[in-house]
Amino acid sequence: PRSTLFPYTTLFRSGDGTTLGASLGAYYAWSPRFRAGLGGDLRFGELNGAQASSQVASLLAYASAVLAEPTHDVWFGASGGVGAYHLSVSHFSPDDREPSRQSRFLLGGTLCALGGVDFNATSTLYLELGSELLAGKTAVEVEREKRATWPIVNPLARIGLRAAF
Helix, strand or coil: CCCCCCCCHHHCCCECCEEEEEEEEEEEEEECCEEEEEEEEEEEEEEHHHCEEEEEEEEEEEEEEEEECCCCCEEEEEEEEEEEEEEEEEECCCCCCCCEEEEEEEEEEEEEEEEEEECCCCEEEEEEEEEEEECCCEEEEECCEEEEEECCEEEEEEEEEEECC
């Protein structure tokens, strides 16, 4: 049944993928409040329903904006990105001669709330919380049977350091 309070919760249903990885980006600060640039992620995880491992690689154009500065060193804002994703899933059973692999490219993006603490003029600790949106669900099949689904909307959290050069 569909929830009337949260009509988009059905996008998360049947989503089995979780990942952990690293992100690296290069940005240009157009002003103290606005940055734009390119970034990439590489994440690994598991799809328990398919007894499979996953790999997600992405290359995105990003932008972020500072919307509020409660103090000189603390700030809050929003970030977003758009680009290409490569999803790869690998399943291996003891009776298989080689792993069963599936992969596909998807367009997608991110939309996040962003906050940070400036240590000095050139370094920041930041946290992003939001969602990753992909162009479609991905059914993961093992032995011609659907065992898992990679959803359209995935929760996203990033914690990291920024350094200015």
